[in-house]
Amino acid sequence: MSDAALNDVLDRWDPQPPPVHRAGVFVTSQAVLRELAYVGVLVATDAARAAAALIVLDAGTAPGRTEAALAAEFAAAGRPALLVHDNPDGGGSGLVVSSRLARLARELPDERIRDASRIEDLAGVVRRACDEPSTDPLPALLAQTRDRITAAVPADTDTAALQRERARLLGARDGGRTEAVAALRAAVQQARVDLAHEVGTRVRAVNAAARADADGGQSGFLDRFGEAVHKAAAAVDRATERRLADLHRSLLGTAPAPAAPAPPPDLGAPPEPVRRRVEDRMTIVLGASAGLGLGRFAVAPLANLPALEVAAMPLTLLIGAFGAWWLARSRAQMADRARLRQWASDALANLKAQLEQRSVGRLLAVEADIADRLAVRAADRTVDIEDRLATVDAEMRRRTTERSACARDLEVLARHARELAGTGARGAASNPA
Amino acid sequence: MGEFDELEASVHGLDGPVAEQIHAALEHCRAPIVVQVAGRAGVGRTSVAAALGLAPDTVTTPVDAIGRPNPTLDADVVVYVVAGAPHPADQPPQERTLLVRNKVDLSDIRGDGLPMVATLALTTARHEVTSGDFERFRALAQSEDATLLLAEPLFGSAEADVKRDDRVALLQRWGFAGVACAVTALRRDHRLDTARLHRILRSASGVDAVAAELSARVAAARASRRDVLYADLAAIVARTGCEPVERFVRAAAHV
Numbered sequence: 001m002s003d004a005a006l007n008d009v010l011d012r013w014d015p016q017p018p019p020v021h022r023a024g025v026f027v028t029s030q031a032v033l034r035e036l037a038y039v040g041v042l043v044a045t046d047a048a049r050a051a052a053a054l055i056v057l058d059a060g061t062a063p064g065r066t067e068a069a070l071a072a073e074f075a076a077a078g079r080p081a082l083l084v085h086d087n088p089d090g091g092g093s094g095l096v097v098s099s100r101l102a103r104l105a106r107e108l109p110d111e112r113i114r115d116a117s118r119i120e121d122l123a124g125v126v127r128r129a130c131d132e133p134s135t136d137p138l139p140a141l142l143a144q145t146r147d148r149i150t151a152a153v154p155a156d157t158d159t160a161a162l163q164r165e166r167a168r169l170l171g172a173r174d175g176g177r178t179e180a181v182a183a184l185r186a187a188v189q190q191a192r193v194d195l196a197h198e199v200g201t202r203v204r205a206v207n208a209a210a211r212a213d214a215d216g217g218q219s220g221f222l223d224r225f226g227e228a229v230h231k232a233a234a235a236v237d238r239a240t241e242r243r244l245a246d247l248h249r250s251l252l253g254t255a256p257a258p259a260a261p262a263p264p265p266d267l268g269a270p271p272e273p274v275r276r277r278v279e280d281r282m283t284i285v286l287g288a289s290a291g292l293g294l295g296r297f298a299v300a301p302l303a304n305l306p307a308l309e310v311a312a313m314p315l316t317l318l319i320g321a322f323g324a325w326w327l328a329r330s331r332a333q334m335a336d337r338a339r340l341r342q343w344a345s346d347a348l349a350n351l352k353a354q355l356e357q358r359s360v361g362r363l364l365a366v367e368a369d370i371a372d373r374l375a376v377r378a379a380d381r382t383v384d385i386e387d388r389l390a391t392v393d394a395e396m397r398r399r400t401t402e403r404s405a406c407a408r409d410l411e412v413l414a415r416h417a418r419e420l421a422g423t424g425a426r427g428a429a430s431n432p433a
Numbered sequence: 434m435g436e437f438d439e440l441e442a443s444v445h446g447l448d449g450p451v452a453e454q455i456h457a458a459l460e461h462c463r464a465p466i467v468v469q470v471a472g473r474a475g476v477g478r479t480s481v482a483a484a485l486g487l488a489p490d491t492v493t494t495p496v497d498a499i500g501r502p503n504p505t506l507d508a509d510v511v512v513y514v515v516a517g518a519p520h521p522a523d524q525p526p527q528e529r530t531l532l533v534r535n536k537v538d539l540s541d542i543r544g545d546g547l548p549m550v551a552t553l554a555l556t557t558a559r560h561e562v563t564s565g566d567f568e569r570f571r572a573l574a575q576s577e578d579a580t581l582l583l584a585e586p587l588f589g590s591a592e593a594d595v596k597r598d599d600r601v602a603l604l605q606r607w608g609f610a611g612v613a614c615a616v617t618a619l620r621r622d623h624r625l626d627t628a629r630l631h632r633i634l635r636s637a638s639g640v641d642a643v644a645a646e647l648s649a650r651v652a653a654a655r656a657s658r659r660d661v662l663y664a665d666l667a668a669i670v671a672r673t674g675c676e677p678v679e680r681f682v683r684a685a686a687h688v
Contacts, residue, residue, distance in 0.1 A: 029518050031542070058517025059539045062474035064497030066522045087517065087539045089552075089608075100541055101584050108579065116586040 006416050009409045013145045013152075025126050026050035028070065029058060031099035032086050032122075038106060039123045042130065047073070052129040053081040054122075060089040078140060080129040084122060097122045139420060146413050153406045154399045162396050169389045175381030180374045184251055188367045191243050195359040198239045202232040203352040210344040214337055222270055225344060229351055233265045240359040244366045251370050259362060265354045271343040283331045284324050291323020292316060437463070440681045451673050458665035462658045466651050471506055472514035473497050473522060477535040480551035481514050484558070484640045485647060497522035506530075509654040512647065518542050531650055533643055538610035547643045550610045554640035560606060562615075562627040562634070569595050569603055570612070570630070574619040582616060585609040607634075 024044030027033035032054065037043050044050035053074045055067045063083065074081040084095040101117035114120070206228045213221055241259060248256040295316035302308045302315070437459055444455050470482040474495035482492050491512075493504035497520075506513075506526050513525035516536040525532060532546035538553075562570075573581065576593035588609060589600055603612050614637040615630055625633070635641070663685060670679045 031518060031540075056518075057475070058520075059536045060475050061516055061520075062495075063499070064473055064495070064522055065499055066497055066520070068499050089536060089539055098584055098586070100539075101586070103541070104583055110580065112580055112587060112590065113583060116580075116584060 005412050009412045010141060010145055012409065013148045014141075023049070023051050023130070025052045025054050025130055027054045027056060028067075029056035029086055029099065031058075031103070032056045032084070032097060035097075035099045035102040035117075035119050036123055036126065038102070039119055041123045041126055050079070052079055052126065054126055055081060055083050056086045057083065057088075058086045060085065060087075076140065082125065082129055095122065095125065139417075142413050142417050142420070146410060146417075149406050149409055149413070152402075154402055159396065159399060162392055162399075166389065166392045166396070169385050169392065172385055173382065173389070175378030175385065177375065177378035177382075180251070180378065181371065184367065184370055184374065187247050187251065188363060191247055191363055192360060194243060195236075195240055195363065196356060199236055199352060199355045199359060202236050203348050203355070206232045206351070207345065207348045210348070211341060214340040214344060221340060225347075226267065229267060229347075230264055233262070233351070233355060236355045236359060237262055240362055244362065247366065248370060252373055256366055256369070262358055265351050267347045268350055271339055279335075280328065280332065284328045287324030287327030288320050290327065291320035293320075294323055295319030440678070444675070444677055447675070447677075451669060451675055454669055455666070455675075455678065458662050458669075461665075462662035464658075466510065466654045466658075467508040468510045468512060468647070468651065469493050469504075469506055469508035470512045470514065471496060471504060471525070472516075472535075473520060476514045476516040477551050478514050480555060481512065481533055481535055481549065481643075484549075484551045484554035484638070485512070485644055487512075496524075510647065510650045512643075515544075515546060519544060529650075529654075531643070531646055537639070538613070547639060547646060549639040549643050550608075550637070551640070552608050553611045553614070553634060554638035556607055556611055557631060557635040557638060562631045564627065566603065566606070566615075567627050567630065569599050570615040570619050571623070573600075573612070573616045574623070582613040588612070610637075 024042040025036070026044050026047045027036060033043050036054075047053065047070070053070055055063070055070055057063060057067070067083070071081040071083075082095060084097055085093075086097050086099050088096055097119055098117045099119075101113050102119040105114040105117055105119075206225075209228055210221075210225050213224055237259075244256055244259075248254060295318070298319055299312040299315050302312045440455075441459065444452055447455075468487055468491050470478045470485075470487060470491050471493045472478045472495070474497075478492045478495075479489070482489065491508075493506070494501060496503050509529060511526060511530045512533055513523070513530050514533045514535050515523050516534070517540050519542075534544060534546035534548050535551050537548040538550050572594045576591065578591040578593060580587040581591035581593055582588070585604070588604065589597060593600075595603075607615065611634055614634055618630060618633045619625060663682060666678055666682050669675060670682055
C-alpha cells in the first residue's frame with residue numbers, strides 16, 4: 001500500500017487539511033485562559049490549532065448549544081475537550097476552578113488562596129489532556145473524505161437526462177431538413193395538380209365561348225377571342241401567384257418575391273384568308289348545274305303557255321345562276337366556320353400548353369427558392385445542434401471522467417480502511433497529514 | 434381600571450364597525466403588560482423572577498439550550514438575566530430589555546446591566562436576621578484573617594472565633610454573598626442592629642433597584658399602550674367624526 005496515493009486522495013478532497021502540529025489548550029473564558037497562562041500552561045488562541053479545549057462554564061451556568069458545538073468539533077477530530085466550572089455557586093461538581101481566587105493569589109501571595117483556587121489542579125489536568133496522544137484521526141479522515149467524494153459523484157439521474165437530451169439532438173441533427181423537404185415536395189405536387197386543373201378549367205371555358213362565338217361568323221371573332229384568352233391567362237397568373245404565396249407562407253412564413261409580369265400568351269398566326277380552292281369551283285359548277293336543273297323544273301309549267309315560252313329560257317338561267325351562287329356561298333360560310341373553330345381549338349391547345357408551362361415554370365422556380373432557403377435554415381440549425389451536441393458530449397465525458405476518478409479515489413480509501421481494520425489502530429507516525 | 438368606563442358608556446349605544454374598532458382599541462390598551470424572564474440555563478432566571486415577585490410562568494425556556502430552539506422574546510418587558518463572563522449566545526432584544534447581571538458576588542467581571550444577587554434577595558425576603566446570626570456575624574467581623582471573605586472555599590478554613598458548624602449554618606441560610614456582606618457591614622459599623630443589618634443585606638442584593646426599574650418599564654409600556662389608544666381613537670374620530678369619542682379625546686388632551 002502506498003501512503004502517497006492515500007495522501008493524494010486526502011489532499012484532493014480536503015481543502016483545509018488538519019494542521020500539521022497542534023499544541024496548547026483553547027479556553028473559552030478569558031479569565032481562566034489568563035490564569036492558566038500565568039501558571040505556565042501553553043494556550044492556543046486558534047481552536048483549529050489547539051490540542052485540547054477547555055470549555056468554561058462561568059458562575060454556575062449550564063452548558064448550552066455553544067458549548068456542545070465546540071465539544072463536538074473537538075471530538076470529531078479526536079481531540080479532548082474538558083468542561084470546567086469557574087467561580088461556581090455552591091460546591092460545583094466535576095472539574096472546578098476559581099479564576100477569581102487565582103487572580104487574588106497572584107496579588108496576595110498566599111498558599112491557601114492559591115490552593116483554594118485549584119488553578120494548579122486544573123493546569124495539571126489540562127497539560128495531561130494536551131499531551132495525551134490524540135486518537136488516530138485517520139479513520140475519521142477516511143470517513144470524512146469518503147462522504148465528500150460520495151456527495152461529489154455526479155448523480156445517475158443527471159446523466160440519464162443528458163443522454164435523453166443527446167438522443168433528441170441526434171434525431172434533429174439535420175436541422176429538420178428531411179421533414180421540410182418532404183413537406184415542400186408534397187405541397188409542390190399539390191400545387192401542380194391544382195394549377196393544372198385551374199389552367200384546364202380556364203381554357204375549357206374560353207373554348208366553349210369561342211365555339212359559340214365562331215357560329216356567329218368571323219366578324220370581330222378574333223378580337224373577342226384574343227380578349228378572352230388574355231383574361232384567362234391573367235386569371236391563371238393570379239391563381240398561380242396566390243398559390244405560390246400560400247406555399248411560401250406555409251413553409252417559410254414569408255411572402256415570395258413578386259414575379260416579373262408574364263408576356264401575353266402567343267396565339268400563333270391568325271387564320272389565313274379564304275382562298276378559292278378546287279372544292280369551291282366544284283361547288284359553283286355543281287350549284288350551277290343543280291340550279292339549272294331546278295330552273296328547268298320550275299319553268300316547266302311555263303312551256304304550256306306559249307306567251308311565256310320566250311321567258312322560260314332566261315328564267316331557267318337565272319334560277320341556275322342563283323342556285324350556283326347560294327350553294328357556293330353556303331359552302332364558303334360552312335368552310336369558314338369550320339376553319340375558325342379549327343384555328344381556335346389549335347390556338348387554345350397551344351394556349352393551354354403555354355399556361356401550363358408558365359405556371360409550372362413559376363412553381364419550379366419558387367420551389368427551388370424555397371428549397372434553398374430551407375437548406376440555409378436547416379444548415380443554421382444544424383450548426384446550433386452540433387454545438388449543443390458537442391457541449392452535451394463534453395459534459396458527459398467530463399462526468400464519466402469525474403465518476404471514474406471518484407471511483408478510483410474511493411477504492412484507495414476503501415483499501416486503506418480495510419487495512420486499518422486489519423491491523424488495528426495505526427500509530428500517529430503514519431498520519432498522512 | 435375605570436378610566437375608560439366613561440368612554441365605554443358613551444359609545445354603548447353605538448354599534449357597527451366604529452364600535453368594534455373602539456372596543457378593539459380599548460381591549461388592546463387594557464390587555465395586561467407581559468413580562469418575560471429569559472437567559473441561559475443556570476443564570477438564575479427562576480430566582481430573579483421569584484425575587485421580583487413575578488409569576489413562575491414568566492420564566493422562559495433557556496436560551497442556547499441543547500436540542501431546543503431559543504424562546505421567542507416578544508413580551509412588553511423582557512428581563513434578560515446574565516451571569517459571569519459575557520457569553521456569545523446572549524443576544525437580548527435591543528428594545529424592551531431590562532438587563533440583569535445576576536450572581537455578581539461570584540465574579541469580578543463588570544458589564545452592562547443592573548447587578549443583583551437573587552438568592553440573597555430571596556433570603557432577606559424570607560428570613561429576619563436572628564440574634565444568633567447577628568452574634569456570629571459580629572464574631573466573624575472580629576477576625577483579622579484576610580482570606581475569610583475572599584471566597585466560599587476559604588471561608589470555612591479562615592481563622593475566626595466561630596465554630597465550623599456554625600459557619601456552615603450561616604452559609605446555608607445567607608449564602609456566601611450574605612455572610613460576606615453582613616460581616617463587612619459590621620466591620621465598618623459595629624453599632625448596627627438586626628433590622629438595619631437586614632435592610633443592608635436586602636439593599637446589597639440589588640433587588641430594589643431592579644424592581645424599581647422593572648415597574649418603571651411596565652409603566653412606560655402601559656403609557657405607550659395608552660398613546661396608541663389615543664392615536665387609534667383620533668384616527669377613528671378623523672374617519673367617522675364620532676361625537677362621544679371626540680369629546681373623550683379632547684378631554685384627554687386637556688388633561
